[in-house]
Amino acid sequence: MGLPISHVLLVTGLLLMLVGLWGVFAHRNILRIIIGFSILNTGIHIVMVATGYVTDGTAPIIDKALPVGEAVRSAVDPIPAALVVTAIVIGFSVTAVMLSYAVRLHQARKTLSIDAFTESKW
Amino acid sequence: MKRFFGAVAVLLFGVVLWGVATGYAERGAPSELAMRYLAEVPADLGAANVVTGILITYRGFDTLGEVAVLFMVAATVGLLLGGESRGTSAASRPASRPPSELVSNGAEVVLPVIFLFGTYVIVNGHLSAGGGFQGGAVVASAVGLMVLARPSAVLDHGFLSIAESLAGVLYVATGILGLILAGGFLDSRFLPPGVFGAFVSAGAIPLISALLGIKVGAELSVIIDRFRS
Numbered sequence: 001m002g003l004p005i006s007h008v009l010l011v012t013g014l015l016l017m018l019v020g021l022w023g024v025f026a027h028r029n030i031l032r033i034i035i036g037f038s039i040l041n042t043g044i045h046i047v048m049v050a051t052g053y054v055t056d057g058t059a060p061i062i063d064k065a066l067p068v069g070e071a072v073r074s075a076v077d078p079i080p081a082a083l084v085v086t087a088i089v090i091g092f093s094v095t096a097v098m099l100s101y102a103v104r105l106h107q108a109r110k111t112l113s114i115d116a117f118t119e120s121k122w
Numbered sequence: 123m124k125r126f127f128g129a130v131a132v133l134l135f136g137v138v139l140w141g142v143a144t145g146y147a148e149r150g151a152p153s154e155l156a157m158r159y160l161a162e163v164p165a166d167l168g169a170a171n172v173v174t175g176i177l178i179t180y181r182g183f184d185t186l187g188e189v190a191v192l193f194m195v196a197a198t199v200g201l202l203l204g205g206e207s208r209g210t211s212a213a214s215r216p217a218s219r220p221p222s223e224l225v226s227n228g229a230e231v232v233l234p235v236i237f238l239f240g241t242y243v244i245v246n247g248h249l250s251a252g253g254g255f256q257g258g259a260v261v262a263s264a265v266g267l268m269v270l271a272r273p274s275a276v277l278d279h280g281f282l283s284i285a286e287s288l289a290g291v292l293y294v295a296t297g298i299l300g301l302i303l304a305g306g307f308l309d310s311r312f313l314p315p316g317v318f319g320a321f322v323s324a325g326a327i328p329l330i331s332a333l334l335g336i337k338v339g340a341e342l343s344v345i346i347d348r349f350r351s
Binding site for chain 1: 124125127128129131132135136139142143146148149150151152153155156157159160161164165170171172173176177181184185188191192195198199202203249250251253255256259318338342345348349
């Protein structure tokens with residue numbers, strides 16, 4: 001039966017990471033760089049979730065479909081999911097701080113091109 | 123030239139990640155720690171959602187740190203975007219285009235549903251997928267839509283910051299109650315576990331979830347609102 005689902009997820013996440021990295025390196029507009037960071041972030045989250053998948057596993061929520069005794073055998077690993085919830089919030093926070101710096105930089109120079117900010121360049 | 127070096131760097135990352143992708147094999151069983159969590163969260167905490175049990179009790183200190191990070195970000199964004207620009211912006215800026223009919227009418231229909239759904243996600247965190255952070259983010263997205271649909275709407279920052287601080291203080295107080303009445307800081311077992319799967323169950327987890335939801339929702343709303351001015 002072809003590719004396992006977690007492998008598809010993993011490769012998608014890794015590709016998104018590369019797309020995000022390329023966005024960060026190739027663009028000169030600060031907003032586009034921030035979008036690149038966001039895509040990189042999302043890719044890493046997808047990779048983390050993918051590594052938590054267990055063959056034929058289901059969501060680690062105990063209900064009629066997944067009795068208590070069954071959970072140890074047929075649920076996916078809940079730890080990456082718990083970590084990703086944390087990581088999403090931190091990613092949001094970092095994006096918010098980056099965007100507010102972008103607003104301030106635009107106020108200072110009236111441009112969003114990273115080439116206009118040469119003071120801290122070595 | 124810069125693009126060339128960027129391409130080389132991405133290519134090198136691609137080689138590393140290619141190794142990750144080809145070396146990956148799907149796991150047949152959860153790790154030992156995960157098995158412990160899967161067995162103990164329902165038995166010990168009485169929570170049906172294992173992820174919420176881990177987040178709020180076993181990794182509660184981590185969650186507290188996360189809330190602290192969110193608070194710092196709200197403060198940073200306020201520091202960077204608040205202040206002198208607020209007064210001049212409203213008067214000097216040319217009148218912006220009003221929101222389209224689709225956005226304003228859609229908001230009227232969808233907003234109450236989003237708020238309701240956010241509350242549902244917050245208070246059902248111990249039973250099904252959801253929890254304080256997720257529900258708080260849903261509520262904040264509704265606030266974002268409201269800000270788009272009604273640019274003139276003013277958010278009451280005083281109320282939001284009081285709600286947020288109060289939720290934070292109560293969250294830490296719940297943690298200290300766990301320290302006194304149960305096994306340790308942020309231990310949710312000082313309330314009775316109740317009937318497994320019932321709405322009021324799983325000790326203090328729904329309470330902590332609700333406090334987190336209020337705190338996260340208020341904080342994210344303030345951050346969204348800061349970007350408007």
